[in-house]
Amino acid sequence: MIEDVCTYTIEVRGHVDENDVNATSPLRLEIQQTTETSSLIAACTDQCGMIALIRHLHGMGLVIESLHKGVKSQPNQTRSGRRES
Numbered sequence: 001m002i003e004d005v006c007t008y009t010i011e012v013r014g015h016v017d018e019n020d021v022n023a024t025s026p027l028r029l030e031i032q033q034t035t036e037t038s039s040l041i042a043a044c045t046d047q048c049g050m051i052a053l054i055r056h057l058h059g060m061g062l063v064i065e066s067l068h069k070g071v072k073s074q075p076n077q078t079r080s081g082r083r084e085s
Helices: 018-023 047-059
Strands: 006-013 029-034 038-045 064-072
Touching (some): 006 047
Antiparallel strands (some): 006 064, 029 038
């Protein structure tokens, strides 16, 4: 479903710094791997959050090489990727 929260992995071209990308991101992002040529970014969100994230990355001038949808997240995780208290 559209509201299902899951982990997405996005490969972007070039080196990405986690602090830089999270400074203005609509979601909390985790850099899983980065080299001079590409970076893997993980985000826990639903499809609406993913659209906002794609717009954010595009606005930063990053080129998206690939996008993969992972497994559904635990029910007590929010769209921001943070666990509820």
